[in-house]
Amino acid sequence: MIETVLTITNAVGLHARPAALFYKKTREFTSKITIQNLSRPDTKELPVSPFNLLQLGVAQGHEVRLRADGADEQAAIDALAQMVHDKFGEE
Amino acid sequence: MVSLLIVSHSAQLAAGVREFASQVAGDTVQILDAGGTDDGSLGTSINRIQQGLEQIASPDGTLVLVDLGSAVLSVEMAIEALGDVNRIYISDAPLVEGAYLAALEASAEATLEETAAAALQARAMVKVRR
Structure with a gap:
């Protein structure tokens, strides 16, 4: 299991189009991938899904912790971190 | 890719939800609206629903989202009239939240079952935390 903390x-x-892109990317891997919004202590670590992403309410400036567990965990974390870093091609 | 049909008693409401869902899903998911009666007043039109279903027909299936229960009968009649070979599910999810989640799920190349399940989760959605 590996993890990384990223600032959005x-x-x-993580709403609308970026949430869709993020979720789509997680489905390319077999590893179990979870996300926790560290900027909202009332929320828990959850598997990445459209519903969970919406409930986590990840806004600009929030810190999230991603965890991946499985055969392709490193590739999954790398790809997701890259998307966040590239701001989902938004700007 | 699973397609989505937005059915509402109001043409403008259906079009608005379609716009909202389309922005979530991008160009990858086919989303159409079928709202109002044939003359544009409040209600549903079997014709318009049937045409919508035909336009977005997909081998992966179509998920139909409705605003009120009375739209379901029209959708069922439209499906029957089509005698469609592709699968069509009617979602029991709230319209806006369900369309959002379904658009997100469908855009990730999910199956019709996965898309329908994602939409239904909208029932448990919490918006206000106090």
């Missing part, structure tokens, strides 16, 4: 810097956060 794109304008809309």
Whole structure:
């Protein structure tokens, strides 16, 4: 299991189009991938899904912790971190 | 890719939800609206629903989202009239939240079952935390 903490810097956060792209990317891997919104202590670590992403309310400036567990965990974390870093091509 | 049909008693409401869902899903998911009666007043039109279903027909299936229960009968009649070979599910999810989740799920190349399940989760959605 590996994890990484990322700051979400794109304008809309993990909503709408970026949420769709993020979720789609997680489905390319077989590893179990979870996300926790560290900027909202009332939320828990959850598997990445459209519903969970919406409930986590990840906005611009929020810190999230991603965890991946499985055969392709490193590739999964790398790809997701890259998307966040690239601001989902938003700007 | 699974397609989505937005059915509402109001043409404008259906079009608005379609716009909202389309922005979530991008160009990859076929989403159409079928709202109002044939003359544009409040209600549903079997014709318009049937045409919508035909336009977005997909071998992966179509998920139909409705605003009120009374739209379901029209959708069922439209499906029957089509005698469609592709699978069509009617979602029991709330319209806006369900369309959002379904668009997100469908855009990730999910199956019709997965898309329908994602939409239904909208029933448990919490918007206000106090």
